[in-house]
Amino acid sequence: MAAGIVPLPVAEKLVAAGQRMDRRGWVPATSGNLSARLSGDRMAITRSGVHKGFLETQDIIEVDFAGRSLTPGMKPSAETLLHCQIYALWPDIGSVLHGHSIPATALTMALPEASAIHLQGYEILKAWSNVVSTHDISVALPIIDNDQDMPRLAAQLQPWLEQGRAPIGYVLRGHGIYVWGSDVNAALYRLEALEFLLATEIERRKLV
Numbered sequence: 306m307a308a309g310i311v312p313l314p315v316a317e318k319l320v321a322a323g324q325r326m327d328r329r330g331w332v333p334a335t336s337g338n339l340s341a342r343l344s345g346d347r348m349a350i351t352r353s354g355v356h357k358g359f360l361e362t363q364d365i366i367e368v369d370f371a372g373r374s375l376t377p378g379m380k381p382s383a384e385t386l387l388h389c390q391i392y393a394l395w396p397d398i399g400s401v402l403h404g405h406s407i408p409a410t411a412l413t414m415a416l417p418e419a420s421a422i423h424l425q426g427y428e429i430l431k432a433w434s435n436v437v438s439t440h441d442i443s444v445a446l447p448i449i450d451n452d453q454d455m456p457r458l459a460a461q462l463q464p465w466l467e468q469g470r471a472p473i474g475y476v477l478r479g480h481g482i483y484v485w486g487s488d489v490n491a492a493l494y495r496l497e498a499l500e501f502l503l504a505t506e507i508e509r510r511k512l513v
């Protein structure tokens with residue numbers, strides 16, 4: 306495979322995931338980004354500024370783990386460094402997905418002092434069977450203050466990501482969700498589970 310050209314099956318998986326995220330309303334305007342690990346410390350990621358519902362396979366570009374584009378003339382997403390960080394930490398992670406949903410944005414804005422959302426008692430937590438052995442335990446979803454400076458934001462995230470067990474994902478305040486999995490579909494299922502949890506948390510808080 307020529308340098309900078311993403312294998313077609315990988316690009317097609319990311320295009321399909323982008324379409325699904327768009328149908329669910331998780332990537333408004335040109336927000337969000339999607340990536341998959343390639344061999345040799347490289348990844349496939351959506352290029353900057355493209356709508357995720359209208360992705361084409363040529364919008365998926367190759368980037369190294371320092372966030373540098375290997376596809377001539379194509380710029381990666383501004384948030385590529387946050388994807389690099391996850392791949393560098395956990396070799397078994399094969400895909401990272403990021404979206405800007407209403408539940409993730411609204412709930413984190415409504416909790417300006419909170420550093421985590423504690424999720425407990427939800428059956429769907431089983432989506433993280435590597436982290437969660439019973440739906441009864443409390444799982445912390447870290448909330449990190451948003452920052453336009455990506456190296457600074459990555460440094461803020463590092464202690465959260467490195468402590469004990471990996472979190473189930475994280476949310477950036479007023480911004481969106483990051484979640485990951487062994488491959489694109491596994492990451493997509495977890496994104497769906499996390500979006501369900503945040504939307505349910507909002508509904509539950511309205512009722513008490």
Ligand SMILES: [Zn+2]
Binds near residue numbers: 403405480481
């Ligand atoms: Zn974003």
